[in-house]
Amino acid sequence: MVHLPTLTRWFIKSAMLYLMAALLLSIALQPPLRQELPLLATMWPTYLHLLVLGWLTQLIFGVALWLFPKYSPSRPRGDERLSWASFLLLNLGLLLRAVAEPSHALGYPVGALLIVAALAQLLAGWAFVLNTWPRVRER
Amino acid sequence: MPRLSVWFVRTALVYLAAGFTLGAALLAAPGLQLGVPAARLLPVHIEFLLSGWMIQLALGVAFWILPRFRVGPERGREDLAWLSYALLNLGVVLAAAGAVVGLPAVLPSIGHAAQAMSAGVFALHAWPRIKVFGA
Numbered sequence: 001m002v003h004l005p006t007l008t009r010w011f012i013k014s015a016m017l018y019l020m021a022a023l024l025l026s027i028a029l030q031p032p033l034r035q036e037l038p039l040l041a042t043m044w045p046t047y048l049h050l051l052v053l054g055w056l057t058q059l060i061f062g063v064a065l066w067l068f069p070k071y072s073p074s075r076p077r078g079d080e081r082l083s084w085a086s087f088l089l090l091n092l093g094l095l096l097r098a099v100a101e102p103s104h105a106l107g108y109p110v111g112a113l114l115i116v117a118a119l120a121q122l123l124a125g126w127a128f129v130l131n132t133w134p135r136v137r138e139r
Numbered sequence: 140m141p142r143l144s145v146w147f148v149r150t151a152l153v154y155l156a157a158g159f160t161l162g163a164a165l166l167a168a169p170g171l172q173l174g175v176p177a178a179r180l181l182p183v184h185i186e187f188l189l190s191g192w193m194i195q196l197a198l199g200v201a202f203w204i205l206p207r208f209r210v211g212p213e214r215g216r217e218d219l220a221w222l223s224y225a226l227l228n229l230g231v232v233l234a235a236a237g238a239v240v241g242l243p244a245v246l247p248s249i250g251h252a253a254q255a256m257s258a259g260v261f262a263l264h265a266w267p268r269i270k271v272f273g274a
Contacts, residue, residue, distance in 0.1 A: 052188070060196065069140055097166060104169055111170030118167035125159030129152045136148045138140060 011062025018054025042105035046098050054094050068135045082131035086124045093120030140203050147199025154191025182238040191231045205268040219264035223257045230254035
């Protein structure tokens with residue numbers, strides 16, 4: 001029987017939620033609704049990031065964590081704290097940007113929120129790279 | 140993991156880190172009141188993350204896990220897969236550099252052509268491997 005690691009389950013289930021959210025948002029982004037609600041016109045980047053970061057990237061992170069060659073017999077997935085940090089920061093950053101980016105486009109002063117969202121996503125990506133790099137090797 | 144997959148996946152990780160860094164700079168720029176040249180950096184951000192990261196990772200993992208052959212070289216024409224790796228990365232660099240430093244328009248176009256050729260060459264490599272396991 002194949003056991004998905006706990007964090008892989010979190011990554012993949014979160015990815016599926018973002019897929020649903022992105023596709024629901026895509027309905028709202030069609031002309032009839034978009035023309036009536038100015039907020040929706042600012043949400044194109046949010047839609048793209050929900051889809052590409054929330055769904056695709058997060059799915060890749062989860063599957064890579066599960067399937068890539070083991071780091072060592074005692075720590076098969078490397079430093080799992082880095083992977084958990086990656087998961088939490090990615091989702092924090094994505095949710096913050098989903099609020100901050102349209103708000104900024106509408107003229108609200110959310111500069112600090114944009115910075116936190118950017119930093120969270122940056123650290124999420126680097127944490128994943130840092131923990132995955134040593135697992136990518138010949139055997 | 141075979142050597143070429145290591146090259147594909149590690150290069151993909153480099154592009155992931157670079158693409159996230161550019162994306163963070165673009166997102167934070169209004170908050171930091173930095174004059175980030177978004178029109179130039181956005182295409183590079185997209186190029187790095189779509190071609191450099193996602194496509195490259197997919198090709199590297201496919202080279203690793205697609206069914207192998209029982210007779211002859213187990214992964215078939217590896218030379219084609221190496222050529223695909225070279226063309227993809229040449230293409231990403233040319234397309235990105237074109238956007239940032241304003242190379243003559245023909246060079247980014249050559250970059251995208253190289254990426255398309257990379258896909259074609261990889262398909263030539265992988266096509267016979269898309270078969271029943273053990274066949």
